[in-house]
């Protein structure tokens with residue numbers, strides 16, 4: 595079965611889904627997207643599309659910021675995604691990429707008086723960061739975009755140039771991932787992940803007002819920590835030096851899952867190994883993304899690959 599896309603309001607082989615080279619979004623980054631994991635449960639022979647409704651709700655917010663009209667409801671988008679997944683024929687973990695964009699083929703920077711379009715593709719995604727062995731990070735020389743520049747609370751395509759600059763700088767310097775600071779020097783997040791510290795037995799993470807993307811994994815981790823482990827999360831501004839002194843540190847994200855941070859700027863975090871709280875959260879998270887924790891039914895959207903299309 596060839597991979598399929600939902601494009602121009604229909605399902606088609608991915609090889610036929612093409613855009614013109616004058617497409618506005620290609621030139622100016624005027625698009626927003628989501629990354630959704632479809633976790634394959636080989637026992638139940640079903641995919642769990644984890645918190646798909648929340649991903650599409652966030653996508654609607656990105657569309658509002660960019661004046662993109664997305665002519666579907668959240669339920670319709672979930673249904674379309676499930677249908678595409680069934681057609682695509684995968685029986686393994688998948689990564690789903692919906693993208694809404696300014697589709698007019700015109701030159702001229704603006705958001706108004708342009709046509710919009712939308713597509714979804716399903717693909718596989720190998721481990722994005724090493725969740726088993728942990729990662730080594732540096733503080734980036736690039737600063738995270740500010741809400742006064744491009745709203746970081748949207749997953750806006752143009753913003754990812756900021757992330758790409760930081761990621762490449764980190765990897766070309768021998769690190770796995772970058773940690774970006776805000777304009778005023780507070781800890782913000784990784785190039786595609788939110789960041790948590792374990793400090794004084796509590797979780798600590800930068801607040802939404804510090805230009806983070808409000809991650810769905812971040813929210814999941816805060817709820818699991820509170821509900822299951824009885825650990826509170828404090829959302830407040832975090833200084834760079836607090837990272838160095840933390841007991842544990844980890845990233846969260848749909849692509850990255852929960853990735854332990856072992857070292858920052860050549861300094862070991864805590865003992866330099868994977869911490870106890872991080873390990874507990876990783877275990878809980880691995881179970882919940884397969885739809886196996888009955889406490890959170892609203893997070894699961896199950897799709898059987900045998901469902902009639």
Ligand SMILES: Cc1ncc(COP(=O)(O)O)c(C=O)c1O
Nearest residue numbers: 786787788807809810811847848
């Ligand atoms: C810049 C950025 N921060 C944080 C995240 C984590 O968000 P989520 O957990 O919703 O995937 C992502 C990934 O979507 C991201 O691109």
